Each structure stands twice: as C-alpha cells, then as structure tokens.
Amino acid sequence: MNMGPQATLLSGDRLHLHHGPIDLIIGVEGTARQSCYQTATERFQTVLTGLVGELPNLRRPKSQADYINPIAKRMARAVRPYTDVFVTPMAAVAGAVADELLAAMLQHHWPCKAYVNNGGDIALHLSGQAEFTVLGPAGEIKINADVPVRGIATSGWRGRSHSRGIADAVTVLAPSAAAADVAATLIANAVDLPGHLSVTRRRALELSPDSDLGDLLVTTDVADLSKADIQRALKAGCAFAESLIRDGLITEVVLSLQGQTETMTAIPAIGACAHA
Template identity: 55%
Template sequence: MGPVAKLLPCGLRLHLQHGPIDLIIGADGDRTKAFDAAQARFATVLDELVHELSVLRAPMTKETPSPTGLIARRMHVATMPLSNHFVTRMAAVAGAVADEVLTAMVDAADLPRAYVNNGGDIALHLHDGAQFTTAMMAHTGDVLGQITVTEADPIRGIATSGRHGRSLSFGVADSVTVLATTAARADVAATLIANAVDLPDHAAITRKPANDLVDDSDLGARPVVTDCAPLSLIDCQTALLSGEDRATQFQAQNLISAAGLFLQGHVATTNPQFLKAKHPERLYA
C-alpha cells in the first residue's frame, strides 16, 4: 500500500502515513499550498530510505562516508558529531523525515508557523513572532511538563526517546525529551541521553539482545532494556544523573539546548528556561 493522506476533521491538520512513518502536520498561513507540498514530498520518503537502509543501519564512525539521499544525508549530518558513541544513522530517522517534509512546506508557501510531528519527534518553523507550545506526556498519558519555543529561540526540533518509545533503548529512562536546532539532531541526542540513564548489571533491570526482539535491528546483539522493576530513590538519582551528565556535555558542545529526563516519577532537567517539568523537585524528593 502506498502513501495515505487525510485531512483531519478539524481541517487544520494533515495526516500522512506510509508503512511505519506517521506524520501529523500543521501550518498557519497558506495551508493548502503547504499541505500539497508536504504530500508531494512525502510520496517518495519511504522508498528513499529503503534504498539506503543497509548503509543507514551501519554503526557510525568519523570516517563513514555520507549517503546520497536527501533524508539520509540529514541523518548523517545529525549523527556525525556524536559518532564517538555507538550510534547508527537510524537514531535520526524520525527527526530527519520531519525536517525534510517541513522544508518542502516552507519552500512552497508563506507560513508564519508550521510543524511536522513524526510520532513525537517534531520539526518547527517559526516566523513573525510565532511560538509553539506542547506538553510532554508519559507513556501512561500523564502530563510530565510543558515546552514553549518562540521565534527568537535557537530551537527548531523536539524529540523524545526512552524504553517506552517506538525504538529499543540501552537505558531505563521512561522518556527523555531534547530540544535542538533540528529535529534530526534532537532525535539522535535524545536516543543517546536515554541510553545513558542506566544502572549496569542492576538486578531490577531485564535485558535481551536487540535482534531477539527485532530481527533486523540496527543494534545487532547488543542488550536492550525490556523491563525495569521499581527502583529506589538512590537508584533513580544515580541513573538520572548519569543521563544528565551526558545531556550537559551535549549542551556544552552546543549540540542541544535543553533536555528533560524522566524515570519512575523522578525528573532531571538541564535548561528549565525552555523545558518546564511539572515536578522539577522530584529528583531530590
């Protein structure tokens, strides 16, 4: 089945879906022209990615040559600065798709504000004083906090990763939300920060080889978290501070603007100016 496009009942948002890619798109301004451009660009996205899938699943190194496709190159550029960690370009795929479709919209239409939400990884366009506000949600549906980004902020991408998300994780974080200059960059950083929220060899954590869970996983036989029993306060603090250290490093390298890390009701944040957790004191409660 090919790409499917549907205007949502509100008439203000477009839903695009093809295989595992599922986008919700919004725009202020020339919405019709923007939605037409998004649909046209989306038509070949999955085929482009499949064409280079073996390359995109390979571990990233400083010497890894760039792939050829537009979206694949976005994934490469976002991942390269973090290739000193184990990572594949697939860590940036959702954000890169969102960035690419948004670019097509902005090139085609006059838009004061637009966004492309790819399963929670969001690419933003803000102009003429526009701002974007969204909630951070737990996998249980509870509200974890709020994000507000304005035109003046150096943020055009939001991404979330963790063991309850769509991808496998090396860490125990329920979720990690990252703000960065692009959705692709936020996507990679969220993955790596979530991986760092961990307690190696802890008895409460169950792990299995990634390829036991997903046959063609880009993580191979590396162990990923499949379950985590309730942890003590000290354990939560230890795991979150490990992830916070990595987030702080990325922020010092100007790779991200902020991160929020959540684990079993506890939270750590690196820049509350942009990302306001509902219970910021819970790490030390």
C-alpha cells in the same frame, strides 16, 4: 495489501500522511496552509522508497557512505558529532523525515507557523509571535520564534524504539528534529544502571531481526528502583546531556525516571540541573 502513500485531511485543518512505518501529522497556520499541504503530500510520495536503498549503510555505526537520498544525508549529519558512543544514522530517521517534509514546505511557502510531527519527533517553523507548546515529562514546554529550537524529540525504554537505558522519557529541544532525535536516544541510553538486577534486557535482534542495534542489549522491563538508584541513573544521563548542551548540540532536555525529573537548559545557565 501493499498500500502506497496515503494523505488525509483531519479535523482542525491538520494533514495526516501515512506510508508503512511512517506516520505524520502536519499543521500549518496562515494563508499558505493548503499550498504547504500540497507540497508536503507531493514530497511524501518518495520518502519511504527513497530510504530503502540506503538502509544497509544507515544501519551501520559511523558509516562514511556517500549517501544520495537527502533524508539519509540529514541522518548521517545528525550522528556525525557523536564519535565516542555507539550510534547509527537510524537514530535520526524519524526526526530527519520530519525535517525534510518541513523543508519542502518552506522552500516555496512561508507560513507563520508549521510543524511536522513524526510519532513525537517534531520539526518546527515559527515566525513573528507564533508559539508552539509540547507536553514533556515535567509538563508543558512553550517555544517561541526567538529561541534556537526547531526540533523536539522524546525517547525512553517505554517508547516505540528500543532503548539501551532505563529512562521512562527523555525530551530534547534542539536546532533540528534530527538533532533532537539522536540526542534523545543517546541521553536515554545514558540514564542507566548497568548490571542492575531490577533491569531486564534482551538482545535487540531477538526483538527486531533487522535492528541496527544487533546483539546489543536493550531494556524490556524496569522494576521499582530505590531513590538512590533513580538518582544515580539520572545523574549519569545528566552528565551526558550537560556535555551536549556545552557543545551546542541541544538547547534543553527533560529526563524522567519513576516519578523523578531532571531539567537541564542552556538558558539561563548552561548545564544547570534542576530537580523537579
């Protein structure tokens, strides 16, 4: 049965929106909650169908297509800075959907706090004294209205999407969810040991025939690694993440591989790498 967009109010006054592969949890604090939920539900009706017509171009690397759909435009903008690595706009799809639903709510309402969680890729709105707490690889991360973070995303080979790297998890804080989504994907790809015998890989198309990664190899298993190998892989990811922080694309990142964690942040020192 082909089910259309579904909306359900959950305990804790959260809204659940579901349609095909899109599964959102939305939370709003303040008097505008019900109005925000109504707006989000209305906007959600055409989210999936609006993207379908753009998929052929969204699955192409460095596509210069003239996108019509606003979510597709968000996806294309998010990957535009990455000219030296393989990436398609699909790397930003979950974050861009979250950003779009949040923007729809904020167009007419101004709650003190709101979030749209799309399978772990989160778009945030915070004002006044509002805070948001997310559980990352190294523990809780608290975000307040004063920091330039309005998006959170996590990627890794164990996640719901294919990864070309071996990171267990990479959590990124950025100015938008789409920006965080792309950065988390690419940093997770950079945490890698090319050709290592402990890493099992398969062609992306063998796992998902419509994958935007095509014939590229993606990670399907990582055996126990030596401490030196773990440090080498994390160092590679750290180097790439440092460049993104330096360019202002992300604010903070936490990388995790087999029990070892690295944290990089623009505050207090840009590019500072701390061992956990």
